[in-house]
Amino acid sequence: MTAPADSTLTNHEIDAVASAAAAAAPLWATTHPAQRAAALVAAASALEQSKAELVRIAMEETALSETRLVGELNRTAVQLRLFAETILDGAYLDVRIDQLDPDFVLGPRPDVRRYLVALGPVVNFAASNFPFAFSVAGGDTVAALAAGCPVIVKAHSGHPRLSALTAKVVATALEGAGAPAGTLQVIYGQARGVAMLEHPSIKAGSFTGSIRAGRILSTVAASRTVPIPFFGELGSVNPVFVTAAAIAERADAIAEGFVTSVAGSAGQLCTKPGFLFVPSVQALAGMIAAAASAAPEQRLLNPSIAEAYRARRDAILGASGVSTVSEGSLRIDADGQGWATPTIVSTAAANLVRERGALLDEAFGPLSIVVEYSEANDLTELAAQLFDGNLTGTVHLADNENTPALGDLIDWLTDHVGRVLFGGWPTGVAVTPAMQHGGPWPATSNDSSTSVGTAAISRFLRPVAYQNAPQARLPEPLRDDNPWGVPQSISPAGESRSWGARA
């Protein structure tokens, strides 16, 4: 992390941006929920109205396809609307009211009312691979905005012009709908991002990227004079386990779905299946090779991803005991950009264990490893030998297939991933209330929450209780007349009669 040349100027800039966010924080946090929701909806509409220009710039900067980018922009707009509904619903406030109870078993209980409030300014480190959905107006940004937190996005260097335009479109829409100036800002450069994460006005950080960078940033967050929470989405290899019965039932669909999931967005997805465990490579190899060789060449996101992919691909192709199912291609052009078609290799499970040093790390690009296992009963032990935490784990079973060993494998996955899939493929994460995108280390730096779906709002909230406050002094969600109509969980007086100290 090298400092920019003019560090005085940078400190001044950082302070100015942080101060604007800090000034916006109490105003945005106390903006009426209907207005905060309307501001998010306005941002969604503004993104859609600028779709043509945004997608054009995104295509230039990332080389992702128009179809993919239009879909991602739509997803980002829908996500803003979904969080607007979350705000209006109000369940996220987790309102709890203890009624005054003179007969409480441990002595008179005061009137206590608790809910969740916004943390304050958040710095969000944007990802390279989702220039809309995990970037300036992406998941963590909208979750923080919905919670009532101003957001400073550290733009990814892979799409600076898109970041600037997105920030302008969204900030203008937010402010036009009544949000205070400084509610959404963007900064550029690694050193500025780190300096912002260290700034006293910042109350939380979020990040999507590599394990290495995520570990550095989480250490920065934990080492501050005042430590802050840091939510990093890091690395994942998303193993998929296929039974013999599933292959007997639908080998072609599995082969095709696998290649589609690996090849989509040139394999640059955090949920790309990195390992496909099958009882027989032979049974699928032909179909996989056919599908893979039909996939068009795609450009990788940027030269540094191209170079990292080249190194990982070479290491995997050169590892002992690895066979090629579909070699695919990678060429790096004069500008350093990488162009690739899917590379699918295979190996035996025992060899994967032996060559784990070469084979296990995430290969960020269109490459996956088909692993042949000999004993379905050993899959849980194999998984335990190979994998730490992952975002996802998938099982492909036949209809009604059931063995104790499968139950063990599903239990193991529950302990080690954030989302367990039955059939289907982990890419294409739905933005919904029940989605979980996050899992045990190193999938995320903190697996208490999600970075996709409306439950992500909880990252940017903290509880506050009011004891014996007059009604007029209480925030609206805690009042008896409940003017916002939010769900209130009430503990009535007298409830302790049945469970008090009995001795």
Added chain:
Amino acid sequence: MTAPADSTLTNHEIDAVASAAAAAAPLWATTHPAQRAAALVAAASALEQSKAELVRIAMEETALSETRLVGELNRTAVQLRLFAETILDGAYLDVRIDQLDPDFVLGPRPDVRRYLVALGPVVNFAASNFPFAFSVAGGDTVAALAAGCPVIVKAHSGHPRLSALTAKVVATALEGAGAPAGTLQVIYGQARGVAMLEHPSIKAGSFTGSIRAGRILSTVAASRTVPIPFFGELGSVNPVFVTAAAIAERADAIAEGFVTSVAGSAGQLCTKPGFLFVPSVQALAGMIAAAASAAPEQRLLNPSIAEAYRARRDAILGASGVSTVSEGSLRIDADGQGWATPTIVSTAAANLVRERGALLDEAFGPLSIVVEYSEANDLTELAAQLFDGNLTGTVHLADNENTPALGDLIDWLTDHVGRVLFGGWPTGVAVTPAMQHGGPWPATSNDSSTSVGTAAISRFLRPVAYQNAPQARLPEPLRDDNPWGVPQSISPAGESRSWGARA
């Protein structure tokens, strides 16, 4: 943190304890909720049945009064029952179900079901000052047990015999009610505690103690190969702000309540009011002095607390611009035990700002500082100059008193404490669903949760989602037939029609 002499033996011990907890984890996490709740109730009854012996040992080891210790044991038993109810209620599981929706605005939405699962083994560092309620069977222990996590308690050195007996009583009751062996264990010694926090089988840590020790342990937790969450309750000075109108209304009650709150448990409470802001010391000094001088001498918890209190008290009494309201006493006996009566001093607000180096740190013992302010309108600015995060902040107002400045002060408190009290005193924390005990740094290392009240269960849970799982493969709380009858938040198919991409 020095290592014990025989580190080989210690490593073996640590491994054995951690392995027992790890072996218990899947069994305890999947114990039927009715049985897990019954086990907590059995533990509550067992504590009550051993009350005489437990309280006797606690009196010997801590010198806290019988009344206080009996009350604390009752609180601890009630707390176990309250968490049993929390388990049975099931709302803590935060069940979310997205119905399969072929018409979802972003393309077909899978069936996704998410809930919270137990993290796994937890190490809980017990406190000195609550030998029952923040110790072996205390708040963090019961919250983790309720969540389905085995607990290893690092006993506080101040009450080792009590810790051993409590662990025996509670573990026997839990196991008698069907909990697996290893569900609750206790270890002794600082080095063993640190080694346990570093052990790969441990999934979270909790702590109640000093800022210094809490910072060390939170760094240990964050620096592990696999970082884990760490919930430390550290230091707090709990400022109380009294208006002139409140004094006009009830000076005597305020003076008496203040001294009672400062003197209780010899001031060794994390919510003891460390600063009382009043418009005139003169108006209260006589009443405070009378109440303070009537308070009996009490023994401090242990020699190291006595020595730390001596140093803080000397520093405060010797600081410039500090006057004595009631000098009180402190004597240290031949065994190093401290015996104290309340010490109340006063100073001007401007002097507190000047002498902050000597005066602001928490004095753990029966000492508090009355601060005379000249302008009620300046209280918010004064608070901002003086205080970081605190567990509590209190305002004493007259009936219906209302000024914009008071609104500002309450807003400032909301941003900087976990619980805002209107009248009353912060000591005597109610164990209830709405309680919040935790606040911004340095009150806690992580202010996303509480260490008192049933919301504490969230510390020890993480989310997992199942996508397109057959009903038979789903955990009970996620099934359509909902055999446990837990609250399920369902997103129905078709709900996106009204808020889809509109452009």
